[in-house]
Amino acid sequence: MSLRRLLMHSPIAVATLWIVVYLLFALFPLLVLLLHPLPSGRGFWTEFSVALGFIGLALMALQFVLTARVNRIEASYGIDILLQFHRYTAMVAFVMVLVHPVILFIVQPETLQLLNFFQAPWRARMAVLAMLAFLAMVVTTIWRKQLKIPYEPWRASHSILAVLAVGLGFGHAIGVGNYLGLFWKAMLWSGIMLISLWLIIYVRLVKPWLMTKKPYIVEAVYPQRGDVWTLALRPLGHAGFTFQPGQFAWLTLNITPLSMREHPFSMSSSGDRADRIEFGIKAIGDFTKRIKDYKPGTKAYLDGPYGVFTxxxxxxxxxxxxxxxxxxxxxxxxxxxxxxxxxxxxxxxxxxxxxxxxxxxxxxxxxxxxxxxxxxxxxxxxxxxxxxxxxxxxxxxxxxxxxxxxxxxxxxxxxxxxxxxxxxxxxxxxxxxxxxxxxxxxxxxxx
Ligand SMILES: Cc1cc2nc3c(=O)[nH]c(=O)nc-3n(C[C@H](O)[C@H](O)[C@H](O)COP(=O)(O)OP(=O)(O)OC[C@H]3O[C@@H](n4cnc5c(N)ncnc54)[C@H](O)[C@@H]3O)c2cc1C
Missing domain, CATH: 3.40.50.80 (Nucleotide-binding domain of ferredoxin-NADP reductase (FNR) module)
Structure with a gap:
């Protein structure tokens, strides 16, 4: 069977291909860095520590791809598996980025003075700030509920911290310059950083702006058993979308999608009816408890369909x-x-x-x-x-x-x-x- 046919007929083959692509992207920048010319006269542990730093940075940049809701990738795994993977690989990246300076401190104790924030050069300050941003991200994600951080502020700060961590990490690598001294190597890494930045701009700005061109209106809101409310939407000036039954969409109600205050809900109506899309929403929190108060005619926006539960x-x-x-x-x-x-x-x-x-x-x-x-x-x-x-x-x-x-x-x-x-x-x-x-x-x- 040809590779193309295999990919068309086997979801497992497609899922495996994505993993191979992921590994290539995670390791490719490192392989390129190892090409000529190498800095000479440094011991194994120093090189190992630098390698950890670069792979950690590449893994961090790849997080933007994992969370960009790329339909083709999502269709192979489902959003929950992708997000699990995002969490695990972020932890792996965090450990790598953390171990990177620790090894340097052990093998070259004089580098400890770079921790003196006010006297250290900018490249070291950037490393410290990147590490702090990364640490804040990890802590507020793992202990969000214990820290009583509501979901939406957490999500906004998560994006800001991610951009800071990756941007400052990259600034540090360029500032050190040992491996990125050559123009084309610096360009390659800059390309990776720009793609990551573009993905976050696309997800947070471009996509929401495109959604404003395809609004929906609330057609009806009525109660069901079990404190669930049916929210029925009708596409306004466009065809809406059909979906595979069991899939979900991100819903924004009564505000612009640019505000990024969206919530995921499974469609509860027939997947073949694009002209009326329904959701069954249980009143459990700030947003869901207000569903019953929305009147017919309220504007809504949908980003979807997503998901493999079908x-x-x-x-x-x-x-x-x-x-x-x-x-x-x-x-x-x-x-x-x-x-x-x-x-x-x-x-x-x-x-x-x-x-x-x-x-x-x-x-x-x-x-x-x-x-x-x-x-x-x-x-x-x-x-x-x-x-x-x-x-x-x-x-x-x-x-x-x-x-x-x-x-x-x-x-x-x-x-x-x-x-x-x-x-x-x-x-x-x-x-x-x-x-x-x-x-x-x-x-x-x-x-
Ligand atoms: C794929 C998927 C399908 C879903 N389908 C349905 C459905 O058909 N019917 C239904 O009633 N619920 C569904 N949910 C759950 C629904 O998204 C949450 O109940 C809702 O977002 C809670 O918002 P809230 O502000 O009312 O509650 P809050 O009290 O603010 O939040 C309760 C919990 O819900 C989660 N949550 C809150 N806001 C968001 C958000 N914007 N995005 C993701 N999670 C959030 C958080 O874990 C939070 O701790 C689905 C969730 C997912 C991931």
Whole structure:
């Protein structure tokens, strides 16, 4: 099979290719730096420390690609896996950048005086400031909730600190000049830095500006069971977009997208209807509690669709097991609605956990969908009323074993729920010999 055909037919091959590209980009600048002419007469540890610094800087620059919502990359992994990777590689970069001066301090103790901020040359001051920016980023990200930093100020400061850390880090490398003394090497690194800067300008300014050209208006807002509100949007002066059911979009309401105060929500309507896009939004915080107050006619903006939590990627699978907890039903509801409209005749099993019978969002609509689909629904209530004859408690291994088909590998499993439930269900499915590649999860808590 040719490489092109392989890439067209195998998502795993595409995902692997992205990893190879990533590694090349992470290591390429270092390989170029090692080309002639090399600084002479420096020991192994000094060179090793410099190499760590450069790879750390390249990894930091690559973070801008990981978070730029590049659709092609995102489509191979899903946003939660990309963000996990972003977190892990940022930590790796942080450790490298931190170890880089520590080695120098050990092998060349005289370099310790560069820590004297007021007397040190600018190149050393830039290194210290870059390190402080990086440290602030790591601390405010890991302990954001403990430090009580609201999501939006955190996100804005995260971008500013990232630009500072990378810019100052690069300034330090140019200032030291040992490896970047040659014009073309300095140009190569400048190119990498400019691409990173462009990506952040594109994501924060250009893309939001393009979104202002494609507004939506609120067509309706109405309540559902479980403290969830349906927000229905209509495209204004353009065609809107279709999507793969289960995907999500970033929503901005009643303010310009340039303000960057957007929130991710899964579409809950049919993926094939571009003229009316609906969301099911649970009132849990500052933004979501205000959804009910927005009036028809309010302007809205969408950036999407994104995500890989969709049955459209598994057209040749025999059927689906969908497992939802609370508001995690929204992407799954879209999957079922779209399947009904497309007259999909494969079996669907929905295991749906909610607090009480009254909290079962879209209950009536789901029951209706049974007419159009081969759909079995198992409701699992945490607090059931006295006359409830269905399942109670939690979705555990015993419950799953009772309902999922014996030939486990013939189905794809989609889970969207609170993190604790998703972890427990994933473990239970694994114990029940469901192949790990058949399990797909959507996390609502990105940050
Ligand atoms: C892929 C995806 C799909 C989602 N789909 C739905 C859905 O269909 N229905 C639904 O009700 N909720 C959904 N969510 C969750 C929803 O985005 C958050 O509940 C909402 O952004 C909370 O905002 P808030 O200001 O009301 O709450 P806050 O009290 O400010 O935040 C509560 C928590 O939500 C997260 N959060 C807040 N703002 C953002 C933001 N701008 N971007 C990312 N995370 C944020 C943070 O972890 C925060 O700690 C989804 C989340 C993701 C990542």
């Amino acid at each position: 049955i459209d990627r598994y057209w040749d699978t025999a059927g689906f097991v969908l497992i939802a907890g609370g508001v995690g039903i929204t992407p799954i509801f879209s999957i079922l609605l779209s399947a009904a409209e497309r007259k999909d005749d494969r079996p669907f099993l929905l295991i749906y956990a909610a607090a009480t019978w009254d909290d079962v969002t879209y209950r009536e609509n789901l029951e209706e969908l049974k007419q159009a689909l081969d759909l079995k629904i198992v409701y699992v209530l945490r607090k059931a009323q006295d006359d409830w004859e269905g399942e109670t408690g939690y979705v555990d291994q015993a419950l799953l074993e009772k309902y999922i088909p014996l030939h486990r590998g013939t189905r794809q499993y989609f889970i969207c729920a609170a993190p604790v439930m998703m972890d427990a269900v994933e473990r239970a499915l694994f114990e029940l010999n469901v192949p790990i590649t058949n399990i797909h999860m959507e996390h609502f808590n990105l940050a």
